[in-house]
Amino acid sequence: xxxxxxxxxxxxxxxxxxxxxxxxxxxxxxxxxxxxxxxxxxxxxxxxxxxxxxxxxxxxxxxxxxxxxxxxxxxxxxxxxxxxxxxxxxxxxxxxxxxxxxxxxxxxxxxx
Amino acid sequence: xxxxxxxxxxxxxxxxxxxxxxxxxxxxxxxxxxxxxxxxxxxxxxxxxxxxxxxxxxxxxxxxxxxxxxxxxxxxxxxxxxxxxxxxxxxxxxxxxxxxxxxxxxxxxxxxxxx
Numbered sequence: 590x591x592x593x594x595x596x597x598x599x600x601x602x603x604x605x606x607x608x609x610x611x612x613x614x615x616x617x618x619x620x621x622x623x624x625x626x627x628x629x630x631x632x633x634x635x636x637x638x639x640x641x642x643x644x645x646x647x648x649x650x651x652x653x654x655x656x657x658x659x660x661x662x663x664x665x666x667x668x669x670x671x672x673x674x675x676x677x678x679x680x681x682x683x684x685x686x687x688x689x690x691x692x693x694x695x696x697x698x699x700x701x
Numbered sequence: 702x703x704x705x706x707x708x709x710x711x712x713x714x715x716x717x718x719x720x721x722x723x724x725x726x727x728x729x730x731x732x733x734x735x736x737x738x739x740x741x742x743x744x745x746x747x748x749x750x751x752x753x754x755x756x757x758x759x760x761x762x763x764x765x766x767x768x769x770x771x772x773x774x775x776x777x778x779x780x781x782x783x784x785x786x787x788x789x790x791x792x793x794x795x796x797x798x799x800x801x802x803x804x805x806x807x808x809x810x811x812x813x814x815x816x
Contacts, residue, residue, distance in 0.1 A: 593744070620801045629710070631791070631806040632745070639801050679744060683802050688733050688752055688795065690802060692744030 592616070595680050595693035602670050603701050610665040610696045612680030621663040622690070623655060624679040632679055638663060639685075667698075675700045703728045705775075705792045707807035715815050720764075720779040722810045724792030727773065734775045735793040735804070736766055745791060751775060762786070787814045 593614045602608040612621065620639050624632040636645045638657045652674070654666045667674055677697050681690040708723040726732055733752050737745040749760025756768045762785075766777045775792060792807040 595744075598742075622801075629808070631808045633806075634803065637801055644801075681745075685801070688735070688750055688802060689747050690737075690745070690804060692737075692746070694742065694744045 593680055593682055593691050593693035595678075595696050597696060598694065599697050599699070601699045601701060602667075604672065605669045608667050608670055608698070610667075610678050610698070612663045612665070612693055613661050614663075614680075614682045614691075615661070616682055616691060617660060618682035618684050618691070619660075620683045620685065621657060622681040622683070623653075623663070623665050624681065626677040626679055626695070628676075635665075670698070670700045672700050674698065703732060703794045703796065703805050705734075705794050705805065705807040707790075707792050707810050709810055710808065711811045711813065713813040713815055714782045716784055717781050720777070720782045720786065720812065722777040722790050722792075722812065724766075724775045724777065724807060725773050726775060726792075726794050728794055730796065733795045734766075734768060735795070736760065736764070736775075736777050737791045737793060737806075739789045739791065739809075741788070748777070748790070782812075782814045784814050784816065787812055 622637040623635045626632040635649045656664045677695045679695045680693040704727045706725045735750045736748040749758045751768045759765045789809045789811045795802045795804040
């Protein structure tokens, strides 16, 4: 089945140690998103790619960066994770002009 | 800026009872409105959407929602709760048009179904 796959499901990193989360999709969608969801809070959009065009939300910290080497893959890089970055990170995709978002199962990040 | 407010972070209903999850929106333009469901250890899944067509929207698993402009509401209902409905439900709003969806989510309502 076509889907959005996030690896790993759980990721533990140390304070200040760079970490990369990955997302892949078999839907061939143009748009890929990264959301941060902290416990008991709404998912918050960090940034999105429309094809190779990167669009950062205004309040996304510089500590968060992203790469999209091709249509299928997108990576979230956290350069120096702090304790406040512990959260569920959700990847999603969509087609232009189509309202539905397709989500992966998320990566739960813990920072020790 | 668009926003949604979900009333009640936790809702408990008995199996077979009516499910009502409340959502109010704020938008300067006619919005697109959504309900997403998140089962434990899974990503969000679209339940239903309103995109300015019929005001009563039917979704998957027997859920429906009614868009009421006068009340700026988009409440989610299901006539009879099933144990499998236990999950977290997110109301969301986005701007129509454009190449991508800038979706703003509410803080979620956890639904507990009591046998």
